[in-house]
Amino acid sequence: MTGVQNTGGRRAARSDDDTRWPFLLGVRHHGPGSARAVRAALDAARPRAVLVEGPPEADALIPLAADPDMRPPVALLAHAVDEPGRSMFWPMAEFSPEWVALRWALDHDVPARFIDLPATHTLAWQGEEDVGARREPQETAERAGAEGEPAEPGTRARADGLRADPLATLAEIAGHDDAERWWEDVVEHRGAGVGDPFAPFAALDEAMGALREAEDGAGENSRDLVREAYMRLQVRAAQKEFGDDGVAVVCGAWHVPALRRRTAVAADRALLKGLAKVRADLTWVPWTHRRLARAGGYGAGIDSPGWYAHLFGAPDRPVERWLTKVAVLLREEDRIVSSAHVIEAVRLAETLAALRGRPLPGLAETTDAVRAVLCEGSDVPLALVRDRLVVGDVLGEVPAGAPSVPLQRDLDRLQRRLRLKPEAAERELELDLRGETDAERDRLLHRLRLLGVAWGEPAVSRSGTGTFRETWRLRWEPELSVRVAEAGVWGTTVRAAATSKAEADAVAARGLAEVTALAERCLLAGLADALPTVMRILADRAALDTDVGRLAQALPALVRSLRYGDVRGTDTGALAEVAAGLAERIFVGLPPACAALDADAADEMRRHVDAVHGAVGLLEETAADATGGAAGEGASTEGGRHGRGLRGRWREVLRVLAGRERVPGVVRGRAVRLLLDDGQLDHEEAARLMGLALSPGTPPAGAAAWIEGFVGGGAGGGLLLVHDERLLALVDGWLTRVPAEAFTDVLPLLRRTFSAYDAGVRRTLGELVRRGPGERAGAERAGPVPRGYADGLDTERADAVLPVVRLLLGLDDGRGSGGDGDSEPVRAGTTGPWEAGT
Structure with a gap:
């Protein structure tokens, strides 16, 4: 294709046989070499119009490509108006030939148009496929630009053995086993303006023509045929408007032979007759290099978008x-x-x-x-x-003037006001909820999660554990633009949409746990308008649900929600009544539910007991905070009395579980441990109960389960054995009496129990067992005594820490500990001022 010369900036066509208009510039999508070649060819040809493969509904969006705020990578997003989740993307990077062609046309005041099949039809096709995953148009119609591989579901291998990837076929013909490397050598590493600017396109046109002739129609894709028929009609219309020798076409190289083919207009129109349609909206959205990568699942992707961007720039x-x-x-x-x-x-x-x-x-x-x-x-x-x-993590930008759904515009406004810029790279955001800006950021992120726009994921805070701190891990993906469009059906603002979505989810929820989790999310998101509906449904479900396990799963989330009022200023009064009623029903139903459980069900019930125990404790603290005093100060409000009454009722339930033989050992052991930790059981009684559980009449598996419940889970059980050698002696004595034939059965459970301890705790326990737990220090003991485990009190070491203790308690008068002789240090074992209550 050498029939164009530039003379004084004007285009002149030579009359040789290679001069063929329109200029068909076959490219590889997202190829920097193709992009440079397109720019050089357009500079040489100076066409009157540029036609680009893409949805024609986006013609009105082309001028935005010249906006200073438009920074690739970006993508054309098409979605069905009545079903926003049905969507397609046409991504373009700075090194994409289509983007270069559009920018050349805008820079030279030349009309630019898209000529691919309208999105109204391609979206209808996608609905017919009935697949869950969203696909890019190149993935559903051509896998990789110059490769142009048809990727229709069910595409069969060609009878003549032609591989599905034309680029790989060309590389194989050239004697290369790596198509990517071959393409780099022959195209990407070519310098701009080297030799004839049209030669690469002529060669690629000839190669693709030979490949399509080799198919002989056996592997033709019916949808490709329809798309190419539409493109031919658009090219003819452009030639009629701008002249036969004034149109340049930039498209995937696979389509060039078909566009070059002479067909009857009536035949092309017949292929387009009766195509399904849907109403479609289009806009520009930011894209990322990571989503351009083939590893991300993008059908027309490349292996190294960051490298290609570097080569192009x-x-x-x-x-x-x-x-x-x-x-x-x-x-x-x-x-x-x-x-x-x-x-x-x-x-x-x-x-x-x-x-x-x-x-x-x-x-x-x-x-x-x-x-x-x-x-x-x-x-x-x-x-x-x-x-x-x-x-790479490069994220494109789209100007504010680009069309978008109202919800997207509201989100953009909030992002600017709260200084939360979307970024492709993952980053952590630490929020202090005592500040208004951070509190609003937190509510926005929770509302978006409720809408299914997972821009942020909660993470563990590294700077503290207070309830006023929250950490988010943020990462903006292009697909989130589709999620925002989908969420637009719920409202025009983020708050209104999240409120409507929460109410609808509450009505559709199948279980109590779902409604409870939704109530928690509503409180986190600050959706006060949605809470009445959610709480009404929560109360109804709680009254009807009889499964103790589900009730136990729901209670902790409810009680956690009660604590949010401290920092977020949310009224949680309605939750308190529901939580109290839920707790009462758990107390009544838990003992019968713990009878006749197998090992897995017993372990799950033990986790429920732990969760309820923590929830009841929080519920009591919340009630005490509401009355302005501690639990023991005799608060007069009904809420305070009710909270403390629940704690007492729960302790009675634990005593029932601890003493009922039909309750599995892991639950009985955990009940004893919880009572011991709360001070409701002294060590003598705990040792007696352990002795009964580890008596010779108890099967070894049942005894091991009791130990797992009592000291398992890594929740301080190891330290309890370290500091109470009587309990350690009971465990050690029982373990030495386990018969050999039963030892292998209980070993996995014991290993799971003790492996959860810290290495230092395990080492100390080993030392105590080695010297014999329960033995007193004396001449009989062999070896040195570990520091901190002598029988007597080391007053000298105890005195050394007293100044620090006084400082922490605010009792230091500033004179130090006996530094001037006027103050007498408190001796270990005597009654200090804090011990006397002063």
């Missing part, structure tokens, strides 16, 4: 510039990388390229050089280079 010396970027990244990660490392890596990459017969070092050569020199042979930092640079 580097003005010169791409290898040196790339390795410099790698060095900067590794230095930021505290790796020792010097300028000498970079120089040596460049030399190695160039040597590898020469040995492999490549025109320039490609990604393979630079990666080998980075591994050998900059990473010193380690694949660990190399994985970081691939993630951050080869793929």
